Amino acid sequence: MVIPSDEEIRALHEKYAPTPEAFALVYTHCEIVCAVAEQLLDRSGLALNRSLVRAGCLLHDIGVYRLFGTTGRLDHAHYVSHGVLGHEILAGEGLPGALCRFCSHHTGVGLTRVDVREQGLPIPEKDYVAESPEEELVMYADKFHSKRNPPVFVTADSYAASVARFGEEKVIRFKEMRTRFGTPELNPLVAAYGHSLVGTSEETPPATDGGG
Secondary structure, eight states: OOOOOHHHHHHHHHHHOSSHHHHHHHHHHHHHHHHHHHHHHHHHOOOOOHHHHHHHHHHTTGGGGGGBOTTSOBOGGGGGGHHHHHHHHHHHTTOOHHHHHHHHTOSTTOBOHHHHHHHTOSSOSSOBOOOSHHHHHHHHHHTTEEOSSSOEEEOHHHHHHHHGGGOHHHHHHHHHHHHHHOOOOOHHHHHHHOOEEESOOOOSOTTSOOOO
């Protein structure tokens, strides 16, 4: 599988971003998620495909661009669909399915067809859960930064508390990933990017199992 370079991925973001502000918001978030994932990889010693993880992090939120309206406002009501939209974008660009899945399979700690049906989510009724360890790491790293206005970093304990409203199984799932990958040190990233570290991860409507 050919994995696109950082430069090629940035060019895709620039192609689909409707405004410079949207590009800055989404691409910076993807860079931060990548930094979190690589820090966790370095500390855990897990033998994952690092190039695939990096590309997955940098691409996972490209579908968010399709949710910006003509006024530049983000459509929060349909935010949960950004993963499916991103999958469609990458598939349309001819990227392999393994990369497209980072878009559609990173939301929350995984969406099942039952979640989609019971929550009435505006996406096709199917399972959107991480299957490979690389997908799981990208999903997990995404939970530590939010694109809310202004963007913020989120502690592991804060995310665990916020995801509890979706059921104990979601809490257990996040705990499993935390045990496997560890807890990132966010203070260096807070200093580097100037985003606050807060006690909530909310950026999607309460009816969805959202996250980055």
